[in-house]
Amino acid sequence: MxxxxxxxxxxxxxxxxxxxxxxxxxxxxxxxxxxxxxxxxxxxxxxxxxxxxxxxxxxxxFQPITTIYLQYPESVRLSQPMLGLDRCFAQWVFDRGRIAGQRGLIAAVISAEGLHQELQQEQLAQKVVQELHEQLGIAATPLWHQVIAEKRATFSCxxxxxxxxxxxxxxxxxxxxxxxxxxxxxxxxxxxxxxxxxxxxxxxxxxx
Ligand SMILES: Cc1cc2nc3c(=O)[nH]c(=O)nc-3n(C[C@H](O)[C@H](O)[C@H](O)COP(=O)(O)OP(=O)(O)OC[C@H]3O[C@@H](n4cnc5c(N)ncnc54)[C@H](O)[C@@H]3O)c2cc1C
Incomplete structure (x- = not known):
């Protein structure tokens, strides 16, 4: 084998x-x-x-998928392991603490092409931080963030x-x-x- x-x-x-x-x-x-x-x-x-x-x-x-990782203080958690947001840049938000023990780490996922691609990575991260504050009440400031854009993530269906x-x-x-x-x-x-x-x-x- x-x-x-x-x-x-x-x-x-x-x-x-x-x-x-x-x-x-x-x-x-x-x-x-x-x-x-x-x-x-x-x-x-x-x-x-x-x-x-x-x-x-x-x-x-192909279509891209962009993931914005935001490391908040460990006390920050979502009400559910995964949440969907409406009319936001961030489409899905995952609590990596609840899913994989990475406390305080939130991953926001944006599928396909869109307006988010017009922003620099730093601007996009700040935009998502703002959305999480407004939509989910997360007022803390992330300790660090990382944006990963996979340009050919999925074929265009x-x-x-x-x-x-x-x-x-x-x-x-x-x-x-x-x-x-x-x-x-x-x-x-x-x-x-x-x-x-x-x-x-x-x-x-x-x-x-
Ligand atoms: C960031 C991101 C988020 C996603 N989120 C979701 C989601 O939430 N839900 C969902 O359903 N799907 C999601 N997807 C899509 C999902 O990951 C894919 O649909 C799925 O992985 C496709 O499986 P596959 O087996 O067709 O291909 P792949 O998972 O790409 O597997 C292909 C494999 O072939 C191997 N390979 C390549 N070349 C060779 C070679 N020459 N010889 C041997 N092996 C080789 C690669 O190493 C790889 O392991 C996401 C994708 C991305 C990129």
Whole structure:
């Protein structure tokens, strides 16, 4: 078994798939490619039968997620582990103290593009501090803050977007990930369900 090593290439070899990793090469009866969209596209591009799927993956666009971490004094806590805010820059607020024992640490999350991107990180942090004061009554001043903006956090889930299927022209190569065709946008549910679909497909063929 190969674990904790990135796949550098996979090569279809008849009924098998060969995986090339830093730990060596190994053959498998099936491969489910569950890497990020960019890695999956890179791996698929190298195999002529899979290259059209790489093109489809590369056509996806992405949305950012910005998280503003605010370390308040340890006595600061939310009334719930997670709260939603309405008409604010901060959309969801997590009490990391209640969730993970990091007392006083509040994480405010902003999904997708928006007006918040027009602010400098320092301005955005101060804006969220103000919102938490006004909306939740947190009057304390944070000891420190950190803004982390993931520019390609999730694929952009638009109406009628063609998302790649979990099956490929190669019957023993499947594709999993939140961005593959399914009922959900970029969520953990979507990722898990795509993995289950791939596993079911392999089992179905195996028992035929
Ligand atoms: C900041 C942020 C907040 C989020 N919040 C939520 C939320 O509240 N609720 C929710 O449902 N979803 C949330 N999401 C989305 C959720 O994280 C994703 O939908 C989910 O993780 C997608 O799972 P995945 O298995 O498709 O991909 P990933 O979780 O991205 O897993 C892909 C894996 O492939 C590995 N990999 C990449 N290249 C290779 C390679 N060459 N060889 C081997 N392995 C490789 C990567 O290391 C990674 O572990 C959030 C995402 C972000 C970024």
């Amino acid at each position: 190969l674990t904790s090593c990135g796949v550098e290439a996979f090569v279809p070899r008849g009924d098998e798939v060969e995986l090339l990793t830093a730990q060596g090469t190994q053959r498998f009866s099936h491969a489910i490619c569950a890497a990020s969209p960019s890695s999956s596209a890179r791996l698929f591009r190298a195999a002529p039968q899979l290259a059209p799927i790489a093109v489809q993956i590369e056509a996806l666009s 638009e109406p009628n977007l063609p998302r790649p299927a979990h099956t490929t022209p190669l019957p023993n190569v499947l594709l999993a990930g939140d961005y593959t065709a399914g009922d959900y946008p970029a969520t953990l549910e979507s990722a898990v369900m795509s993995g289950i679909r791939c596993a079911e497909e392999i089992l179905r063929k195996h028992t035929q």
